[in-house]
Amino acid sequence: MNAAAPAVKPKLLVATTSLAGCFGCHMSLLDIDERLLDLIDLVAFDRSPITDIKHCSPHCDVGIIEGGVCNAENVHVLHEFRKNCKILIAIGACAINGGLPAQRNSLDIGDILAAVYALPGRGVQVPNDPEIPLLLNAVHPLHEVVKIDYFLPGCPPSGDAIWKFLTDLLAGRTPSLGHGLIHYD
Amino acid sequence: MSDTQETNCFFLDDEAIPFTPGQTIIQAALTAGKYIPHLCYHPEFKPHGSCKLCTVRIDSRTIATEDGQTIKIPGRAAASCTTPAQAGQHVESNIPELLDLRRTLIQMLLVEGNHFCPSCEKSGSCLLQGLAYALGVMNPHFPQYFSKREVDASHPDILLDLNRCILCELCIRASAEVDKKHVFSLSGRGHSKHLICNAESGKLGDTNFSATDKAANVCPVGVILHKRHGFETPYGQRRFDQNPINAHAEQYAPVKEQV
Known part of the structure; x- marks a missing residue:
């Protein structure tokens, strides 16, 4: 018998972020509850709200992105993820079809800003500090900007759906949700 | 044999x-x-x-x-x-070939209209959504069209949200064949084709449409909605939460004629 100890599998490096999202999908990731301990045996978190690391390491294995693209900064972050992650996953309704933020797409962005920043007696004062990312004319799903490898729908996807999806992926299978786990709401 | x-x-x-x-x-x-x-x-x-x-x-x-x-x-x-x-x-x-083609059809419907399930009252009992679940449609694949469509709230009991219309003509057929009212029709060609109401104003509220009409109760998606009944069934207990759309196929079978 070969008594050699099995080689320790290196942990996969996972980066996550929320663009034009509500962090609900990240909350749902935490909803996998005690299975987080199993997950942490398999993966290490890179750039993520969980670690507060500000930029992706150059060789991340998986990038998980919630939210669509609504401003210039979102575009930069999305490109950073695409450049540094081997696999990109769009998680949640907003990342997949724009979701709630995309409800503004039927309106003119100038009209929206004028309505939101109209101050009584002082006209319209739209904030223009260069630190503030410029809004795009319309909110776009991620796959309209960069290549996305996998999609995990839901608003948010349940903890069980996220767990099934990630364990399938980590085991080298094509993620498959099936009845009860696949949801668009 | x-x-x-x-x-x-x-x-x-x-x-x-x-x-x-x-x-x-x-x-x-x-x-x-x-x-x-x-x-x-x-x-x-x-x-x-x-x-x-x-x-x-x-x-x-x-x-x-x-x-x-x-x-x-x-x-x-x-x-x-x-x-x-x-x-x-x-x-x-x-068979895989047809399942792939059906997925593509669903994806084209999903991007053509504005199908934002989280805010739709029909979510959970929508045939388009239920079918997408059963076929395992995980993404829209195509660029979102973000079409500009009207919402007509003029009727006291019915809300008409054309953002989700898939032009199946079920309401048109029901209104003509069963209700004998001819409330709905399609107008336009190609991407500008849309549902219209039979009133000079074009508003549903100015037609003789009623919430008890067959046409008010056949919409497979979230276009013809009954006011004051939204989100009545809790998440988890809705039609396709319970069973996938392909379970109990008999429910879609023609009713046997009484002899």
């Missing part, structure tokens, strides 16, 4: 399905408890054949080549809601 041939039977994915003469393939299949995906078909109305989700392949052949290999020659593609069943016919429905 001779029994099978004598009684009227065709084969759906190699399974014998009995039918009565005059029945379409989808009617016989659903009666036998075999689900064929569909959106514009409804057991109570004349088939329409427009959504193409019920497309099946009929009488594919396998031939042997000279070097001993076999090649499948695909049979003709037909909408099973408009094609009459014929004895001995071999019909394929649940």
